[in-house]
Amino acid sequence: MSIAYYDGQYVERDTIRINPTDFGFARGVTLFELARVYSGKPFCLMAHLQRLERGAKMLDLPLPALTELTDIATGVIARNAYAHSAIKFYLTAGECARPSGSSYMACDGFTPHLMIFEDEVVPKHPEAPYGLELYQSGQRLKIVPYDRDLPMLKTTNYLTGFYAARQVAGADYDDILFTHRDGYITEATRSNFFCVIDDVLVTPQRGMLMGITRHVMLELAAQLGIKTIERDLFPADLAQATEAFTTGSIAELMPARSIDGHQLPTTMNGKIFIALRQAFSANIYG
Structure with missing residues (x-):
């Protein structure tokens, strides 16, 4: 019990x-x-x-x-x-x-x-808590025009994400990316978002819950010398992304394979993803 x-x-x-x-x-x-x-x-x-x-x-x-x-x-x-x-x-x-x-x-x-x-929690793999096959295949992300109420507070209110995932994104996608009413991307339903554009790690800077795992990623990127920018990201920017992943306490680092119609060339094999994944594993298990 x-x-x-x-x-x-x-x-x-x-x-x-x-x-x-x-x-x-x-x-x-x-x-x-x-x-x-x-x-x-x-x-x-x-x-x-x-x-x-x-x-x-x-x-x-x-x-x-x-x-x-x-x-x-x-x-x-x-x-x-x-x-x-x-x-x-x-x-x-x-x-x-x-x-x-x-x-x-x-x-x-x-x-x-x-x-x-x-x-x-019984992780299925040390670097892929929900199962290695899922992480290797990567998430399919759908951009939707919604954003979280009071994103500075972590609450039990996941109604917007629940509705969008089931009624808007549909079965062809695994998770969604919220966009603020002003058009910039904020976060996924239960996680923060990162992507790599021109070898730079980019993550939204406002309008979302500032995740603890997100903060750890930024610290690890700085330690590894990975160039990182926190800025407004718009859907059109993601056509240039070569890597993308979400971060959260349970899923840790979850790679994406597509964002709307844009297919990413890598999932777990991206250079920056590998570096951060290894550093994160050393941080929690070392």
Whole structure:
């Protein structure tokens, strides 16, 4: 039985219940974080918790101190003792003690809830968590004219991506690339986007969630001497791309084989992708 943390106690995960009047459920006001755990050691945990803390401050939700959160997360990890896992943090707005139909400002006396779950992760390959064949073939990405609400917050609201992936992109694509209303590319549904144009690593600079794995990639690229630019990327720019990949905590580095009609010459065999993949593996397993 998986052990979780809920409002001050370690409990069996299956015993946790959420009140349907919780604004986390009824209004979607829930902050979310996910950090990978390799051989019992959380990867970039403090960066994830700092982002959670920034979100809590923006939404005026109480959160334990980062040192306490670290201890709690370590306690969950120790109790479950998975070889590899993902630890997930959920902070809901809670129930409104004095609800009012006239205004959100009239709601007060909230009782927020903090939940920390851990799911076992069993990578199919050390450098391709979802399976080597999938990474070798690469993703087919579809550009769509949508963007994320409040991209500075990591929340449980994936409605736009869910809708676009199923209703707009269709079965001929594996994931989508959001574009801001001003036309520039922002991110994929659950990951950040990188491409290589004229031997330069390029990634969007605004309008998206600033991912933790994205930040690690930028640091590794700097260490390797790879020329990198953060700038606005437009769909027309991607016709010149020779490599492309997305980054996220679970998938790590996921190469692309096509973007709309543009076929990329490489997937896992791209020069820059190989360098970053090897550096990332050394960073997490070294």
